[in-house]
Amino acid sequence: MKQYLKLELLIELPNDLEIELIKPSTTQFDNSINIQTDKKMTMSVAELAEELQISNTTIYTMVSQNEIPHIKVRGRILFHRATIEKWLMNNE
Template sequence: MSWYLKSYKFLGLGEVKHVEKLTMSVDEVASELGVSKTTIYTMAREKEIPHTKVRGRILFHRPTIEHWLITNTEGGEPK
């Protein structure tokens, strides 16, 4: 059980049935966007996509990526 779930349970907030991960890996972002991992690494290196590094590993905050996608939409209003 993750520290988050332990903390949640400790606070008396009950059982958690499903918690969506807050971060995404390069593989996950590449898959979601339909591009290669190389493209994601390049975008991160050139600071074209919001990310953070933890011990050298590139991670993406899911809500930030979702917001980034919406605010970087071209050609009309996002659905």
């Protein structure tokens, strides 16, 4: 999984110092995190448990206690991949 993060570095440099900035030719950066994936948009309990390397029971417990973002569709518990990735980054 590729992740891109925009970083800004402010440094005061001497006037006589020559600096060459190298920028990617086709990549656009913004203030959001870009997550590129070829995987499907939603995951089941089993798929998420496998990705996080935890048990299905742990996932069901987290769902029942509203500890993890999820949706229910016709009785199935589903997880939006991008939402889970953001949730994981915010809960580190």
